[in-house]
Amino acid sequence: MVTAWFYGFTTSQEKNYVIDPGTITETSPPCLQMFYLIEKYAEEYNIPRNYAFGIANTETGYKGPFHWGYTQSLVSSAGAVGAMQIMPQYAHPYVDGDFTREQLRDDIEMNVKASMRILRKLHDKHGDWKLAFGAYNTGRPCVNGYAVKVANYRPEF
Numbered sequence: 001m002v003t004a005w006f007y008g009f010t011t012s013q014e015k016n017y018v019i020d021p022g023t024i025t026e027t028s029p030p031c032l033q034m035f036y037l038i039e040k041y042a043e044e045y046n047i048p049r050n051y052a053f054g055i056a057n058t059e060t061g062y063k064g065p066f067h068w069g070y071t072q073s074l075v076s077s078a079g080a081v082g083a084m085q086i087m088p089q090y091a092h093p094y095v096d097g098d099f100t101r102e103q104l105r106d107d108i109e110m111n112v113k114a115s116m117r118i119l120r121k122l123h124d125k126h127g128d129w130k131l132a133f134g135a136y137n138t139g140r141p142c143v144n145g146y147a148v149k150v151a152n153y154r155p156e157f
Contacts, residue, residue: 035065041116054153059085064157081105084115
């Protein structure tokens with residue numbers, strides 16, 4: 001079980017909300033799915049959770065488990081899709097099996113898992129989180145404004 005502390009809301013239920021992974025399903029609100037899946041795959045791929053949440057926040061504005069208006073099915077002007085804004089043409093080594101662009105856009109788990117795999121590979125290759133974030137953003141290792149923003153992200157939950 002994961003206890004989510006989110007200080008942006010006023011109800012006592014949301015301030016101390018326990019998320020039981022057994023209750024998170026594909027029909028759960030996207031904000032809860034995101035929280036659970038980022039926690040799960042960040043741990044599995046050894047990504048510091050503030051960095052994993054920083055990618056989600058920077059890419060799609062994700063603000064945490066109680067971001068009730070969150071939508072993950074976004075498409076960028078560059079063609080990146082879904083919760084973690086992945087370029088479909090580069091996702092094949094990181095997604096199990098065949099997939100469509102729409103699946104990568106709409107399937108939160110597929111998108112988050114692929115993102116964490118990509119981040120792990122980029123960090124292993126470049127040996128530095130900021131270079132990995134720059135490569136995630138631009139396709140080449142660099143320390144740009146995006147990389148600094150992700151590196152400095154501190155979740156409020």
